[in-house]
Amino acid sequence: MSLQIKEANGFKYIDEGQGDILMLLHGLFGALSNWEGVVNHFSQNYRVMIPMLPIYEMPIREAGLDGLVDHLRSFIEYKQIDQDLTLIGNSLGGHVGLIYTLKYPENIKRLVLTGSSGLFENGMGGSFPKRGNYQYIKERVEYTFYDPKVATKELVDEVFETTNSIPKCMRIVAIAKSAQRHNMASEIPAIKIPVLLVWGLNDTITPPMVGHEFNRLLSNSTLKFIDKCSHAPMMEHPDQFNVILENWLKETPL
Numbered sequence: 001m002s003l004q005i006k007e008a009n010g011f012k013y014i015d016e017g018q019g020d021i022l023m024l025l026h027g028l029f030g031a032l033s034n035w036e037g038v039v040n041h042f043s044q045n046y047r048v049m050i051p052m053l054p055i056y057e058m059p060i061r062e063a064g065l066d067g068l069v070d071h072l073r074s075f076i077e078y079k080q081i082d083q084d085l086t087l088i089g090n091s092l093g094g095h096v097g098l099i100y101t102l103k104y105p106e107n108i109k110r111l112v113l114t115g116s117s118g119l120f121e122n123g124m125g126g127s128f129p130k131r132g133n134y135q136y137i138k139e140r141v142e143y144t145f146y147d148p149k150v151a152t153k154e155l156v157d158e159v160f161e162t163t164n165s166i167p168k169c170m171r172i173v174a175i176a177k178s179a180q181r182h183n184m185a186s187e188i189p190a191i192k193i194p195v196l197l198v199w200g201l202n203d204t205i206t207p208p209m210v211g212h213e214f215n216r217l218l219s220n221s222t223l224k225f226i227d228k229c230s231h232a233p234m235m236e237h238p239d240q241f242n243v244i245l246e247n248w249l250k251e252t253p254l
Contacts, residue, residue, distance in 0.1 A: 003032050003039060005052070011075050014050040017043030020254060022086050024050045025072070025093030027115075027232075028172060028179075029141075029159050034090065037238030038245075051075040053096070055175060056168040063171040064178030068096050073104065081107070084254045088112040088245075090232060091121075091205070095179055101191055109254050111191065112245065114198040115206045115231040118184040119213050122205050134160055146202045146230040188217040194252040195221040198244055200229035200236065222248060 003014050014024075014032065016039055024035050032050065039048045053068050062070075076085075085108050089097035094116025101108045137160045142148035162168050195218045199211035208225065215223040224244045226233045234241045 003036060003050075005032070009078055011078060012052040013075065014039065014048070016049075017045070017047045019046045020086070021047045021049060021081065021083060022088055024048065025087065025089035025097050026050065026053065027091030027093050028055060028176060029162065030090065030093065031155065031158060033155070034232060034235050038088075038234050038242060041238075041242045042246075049079075053093070056162065056165075056171055058171065060167075060170055060174065063174035065095060065099055065175070065182055066178075068092075068175070069099050069103065072096060072100055083107065084109040086110040086112065086249070086254075088114075089116060090114045090234065092117055092175070092179055094118060095182070095184075098184055098188065098191070099182075101193070102187055105193075108193065110194050110196075110249070110252060112196045112198065112248075113214060114233050114241070115200065115203055116197075116210075116214065117179050117206060118182070118188070119217075120206065120210050121179065122207075132164060137163055143204060144231045145236055146200065146228050147236065150232075150236055185213075185217065188214070189219065191218055192220055196245065196248045196252075197221055197223040198233050198241060199223065199225050200231060200233050201225045201227045203230050205231040224248075 005012050006015055022042055026034055035050055042048050051072060054071055058067050087097040087108055094113040095118045097111055098118050101111055138156045141156050141159050142151040145151055197211050197214050199208055201208060211223055215221050226237050226240050229236045
C-alpha cells in the first residue's frame with residue numbers, strides 16, 4: 001500500500017486505519033517510506049497517523065525542537081484528538097516525543113523510542129552538510145544503516161536534493177544544534193508511562209549504550225535490540241520491529 005499524504009489547514013499527514021491511535025514521528029531526514037512497513041502492518045487494527053514535521057519549511061527563527069513540538073501540538077488540536085495516544089519516534093522524532101510527553105502528559109499513555117536523540121547523537125547534523133557532493137551524501141546516508149544497500153538511490157537522491165538547498169540546510173543545522181543542546185538526562189526520569197526502546201545493536205549514530213542509558217533513566221521502560229541493524233530498525237528489519245512493537249502493545253494496554 002502506497003501512503004497517501006493528506007493536506008488540510010496547513011498540515012501534511014498520513015491517517016490510515018481505525019482504532020487506538022499510533023502517532024509516528026520521523027527524524028531529521030525522515031521520509032514517509034521510513035514508516036511504510038509499520039503503517040501497512042498496524043493500520044489493519046489501529047489508526048496510524050504521521051504528521052509531517054515542517055523541518056524544511058518552518059521560519060528559521062523557529063527552527064528547533066520547541067517549534068516542532070508546537071507544530072505537533074497544533075496538529076493534535078486541529079484533529080481534535082482527545083483520546084489516549086501512543087507516540088512512536090525515530091531519531092529526532094523520539095526527541096520531539098520525549099519533550100511532548102513531558103509538556104503535555106494528559107493524553108500520552110505509551111511512548112516508543114527507536115534510535116532516539118535526547119542523550120547522545122553522532123550524526124550529520126550540527127555542521128553544514130557538503131552541498132553538491134553526491135558521494136559524501138551517499139556515504140552519510142549509508143552510515144545510517146548496517147546494510148548499506150538499504151540506502152537506495154531514491155533515498156540518497158532525496159537527501160541530496162534536500163541538502164542542495166541552502167534554506168533547507170540552514171534549518172537542518174539549526175534543528176540539529178537545538179537537539180544537541182537539549183540533553184534530557186535530568187528530565188527523562190519524570191516520565192512514568194510505559195516506554196518501549198527498540199535499538200539497533202549496530203547503531204552508529206545513537207549507539208547501544210544510549211539505549212541502555214534511556215532504559216536506566218526511564219523507570220517503566222523495556223529495551224529490545226535487533227541484531228545487524230543500525231539507526232532505523234523499522235526500515236532495516238520492519239518485520240522484527242513490528243513483532244516487537246505488536247507484542248509490547250498487547251502487553252501494555254491503554
